[in-house]
Ligand SMILES: Nc1ncnc2c1ncn2[C@@H]1O[C@H](COP(=O)(O)OP(=O)(O)OP(=O)(O)O)[C@@H](O)[C@H]1O
């Protein structure tokens with residue numbers, strides 16, 4: 041049945057499943073198959089093809105300004121050497137951390153309240169719905185007016201961009217808590233605060249975490265836009281400054297690459313947090 | 329042997345009944361104005377320590393009735409008395425086990441079972457929890473999360489959580505409905521063993537006639553919607569009950585007949601109208 045030549049049919053079948061969980065044909069050479077099927081080779085191929093195409097198009101067009109992939113690589117090296125890269129990354133992350141944290145502190149409790157109380161929902165919903173569609177970019181002039189050229193302006197903008205999605209997803213999370221859980225809480229005579237801490241928060245945690253992950257992505261988008269206008273440091277400032285100060289498009293693209301990689305990393309970290317919470321429920325990591 | 333409750337239970341003696349359902353009516357109104365009449369003039373008396381099964385066809389209003397008895401829903405008319413006091417809402421002295429399953433997925437078996445004991449001292453709570461985990465046969469799974477358990481084990485957690493709170497009455501809404509045949513048989517046996525130790529008052533809803541006859545002191549038979557009490561059968565057979573015995577089979581027929589008769593009279597009256 042298999043070319044692996046294992047005599048016992050039972051172990052063969054189990055072996056196939058272990059190597060090939062998707063249930064395709066039996067596997068001939070395990071190592072090559074792992075490489076072919078693994079999440080390494082294909083993405084690597086696609087990324088390489090992208091870089092080659094990019095390089096080829098720039099060469100064909102003969103553009104002086106637009107950088108080739110290798111130029112971006114040297115540009116990154118230059119930023120590291122000057123100590124700018126680390127400084128700007130830290131500046132951007134600092135603002136995102138503060139703006140996002142403030143949004144979580146306001147958005148989660150308030151969102152839970154909105155999801156729980158129909159009166160609160162009815163009272164606040166029109167205002168929230170009217171504020172929500174205003175792009176954080178539109179707030180930049182007001183942010184500068186109120187906070188000047190300081191860290192507070194981008195933090196405020198990130199807060200604005202994050203707080204509404206967090207509000208909405210937290211409110212939705214409360215509404216989707218199964219009624220039986222609330223009835224059990226009621227049956228066992230839980231007080232209001234016990235209800236929140238022992239039932240509502242744990243029941244909504246998975247959905248809230250997903251909302252936070254998506255929102256952190258938005259926050260990272262906004263910090264770059266905010267830094268282009270409201271401050272003199274950070275990755276957004278790097279991009280706009282590299283262009284304005286000397287048409288250094290290699291540095292512009294280098295900044296974009298760093299932004300992309302860090303955004304990706306943030307998403308992976310948030311996914312890890314989600315996974316950890318799911319693992320805890322399933323495999324009993326103690327929390328007593 | 330098997331008598332209607334009116335002749336058997338002291339239904340006019342209010343002081344005796346642990347749970348008394350008095351002339352309960354329930355109508356759901358829909359936005360289109362088409363009202364759904366679910367319960368009509370339901371009267372049930374449950375004695376202290378009695379095991380009552382409520383059977384009826386699917387969708388007849390069993391869950392609605394039990395929700396009203398448990399205080400989770402208000403009746404359109406009538407009242408429910410527990411120890412002679414009118415029920416206005418749920419209470420830790422009367423624990424409900426829900427049809428859809430309600431163990432908390434974010435708590436371990438141990439934490440689930442101890443959910444209602446937060447006002448007990450730690451050592452006392454741990455002892456209580458361990459006692460009930462052993463009673464339902466879940467020793468060794470104290471630290472497991474519900475996702476790691478089978479459906480039957482999860483039902484055991486529910487039962488242990490209810491018992492640990494030491495209630496006077498336990499309401500169970502088709503607690504074994506989602507389990508396979510063999511697990512269901514085992515759960516019935518275990519439930520009876522546990523009940524014999526505690527003699528809690530139990531109201532147990534099911535749509536399986538055999539389950540009802542196996543478990544109950546008395547079986548309350550509801551008609552199709554709108555549900556009324558069609559028949560109350562006292563099951564005076566020693567447990568475990570032999571499903572092949574003449575009395576058992578006769579009882580089974582009577583209950584089937586009670587549900588069937590209501591159907592037939594329904595058809596007859598329709599014919600007469602038409
Ligand atoms: N909240 C509600 N609003 C309107 N109608 C309802 C509501 N809950 C139940 N009903 C209706 O009342 C009837 C009885 O429902 P109920 O859930 O009490 O039946 P049941 O006997 O428990 O059924 P099952 O055996 O399937 O659990 C059904 O026809 C249902 O459509």
Ligand SMILES: [Mg+2]
Pocket residue numbers: 390391392427501502
């Ligand atoms: Mg039901």
